Amino acid sequence: MSEEKLYAVKTDEGEFLSFSDDGDSVWNKAVGHFETDKQKARSWAYNRGGHVVTLIEEPEKVVLSKEQAEIVDYAHGFYLPAMHISRNSDEDEELLINAYVNGYTVANEKRYMVELDGLVTTDGAKQYLTKKDGKWFACRRMPGMHQDFTDKELNKAPEWAQQLDRKEVTDDEQ
Incomplete structure (x- = not known):
């Protein structure tokens, strides 16, 4: 965010002081003239009416974890x-x-899939760690199946599953 401020002259009706190509002042709802010199803006407000407003950039939103967001909420x-x-x-x-x-904004929690090396279906498709109704099992990649896990979820998996290599899931794999 820039430290330099911008000033404009505005009326109570929401119109900004603007200048036409020939230098005449006009009032405009959509566009105004912005000035870095506050004294110059004050002079325009005094001579043409209106009041000085300071324009600021909207600060960037902070990225938080889900737990941090709960504290702020x-x-x-x-x-x-x-x-x-x-x-x-x-x-x-x-x-x-x-x-x-x-x-x-809340950061998207990293998600992982766990390929079960050496396990394939009868038609040769790779098998992945899957969970449904509290049960862990092997299954090919299938939409609608719970096969992308957070670290927290994998830490609750059976010990043998926690030992397996995890591959981070990218947006296009979800």
């Missing part, structure tokens, strides 16, 4: 939001305060 309803964030964060307090003020 709860802080919005908390009596002392900064205290809630401070008490519930480790070293990322400043990040969470920025997210509280400027907004945030």
Whole structure:
């Protein structure tokens, strides 16, 4: 975000001071003239009416984990939001305060598929670790089957499955 500010002259009706090609001033709802010199903008406001407004860039949203987002969400309803964030964060307090003020997005959690080396169907298709109804089994890649797992999910898998190599799933594989 740029530290340099931009100023414009605006009326109470929402029109911005603008200049035509011949230098005459006009009021326009869609376009205005922006100035880096606040004194010049004040002079225009004094001579042509209106008031000076400061235009700022929208700050970038912070990217948070799901757990961090829950802390920030709860802080919005908390009596002392900064205290809630401070008490519930480790070293990322400043990040969470920025997210509280400027907004945030939640990072997509990495997902993995686990190919079961050496296991193939009778027609030669590779088999992958799959889970359905609390049961773990081998199955070819099939839409609608739970075959992409988070680290958290794989850590709850049977011990033999936790030992297998994981391949990160890209967006085009999901």
